[in-house]
Amino acid sequence: MGSIVVPDPPCGSVRCARAMRDLATAAEHRDVIGIAKGLIMSRSRSTPDAAFEVLRSASMRENVKVIQIAERLVLAASGAEASPNR
Secondary structure (H helix, E strand, O other): OOOOOOOOOOOOOHHHHHHHHHHHHHHHHHHHHHHHHHHHHHHHOOOHHHHHHHHHHHHHHHOOOHHHHHHHHHHHHHOOOOOOOO
8 A cells, every 4th residue: 555645735724825925025025125236236336245235234224124225225216205114
């Protein structure tokens, strides 16, 4: 006799839904951070690593997440106003 195969939980499960949401959020954050790095690189003629260091340093100085710094930079560059909850 063969071994019993236990299927993975259906993607409708809470755990799977949370994982899918987290992946989507991570991809969105990566895109925003990438745009912010590009803005910094174009303004200061820096490398991607140096541009990220600018974001990281600002994050530490202001005690906020890197994504929040990146969002502010992208919004400022686009001329849009920042939302009050960020």
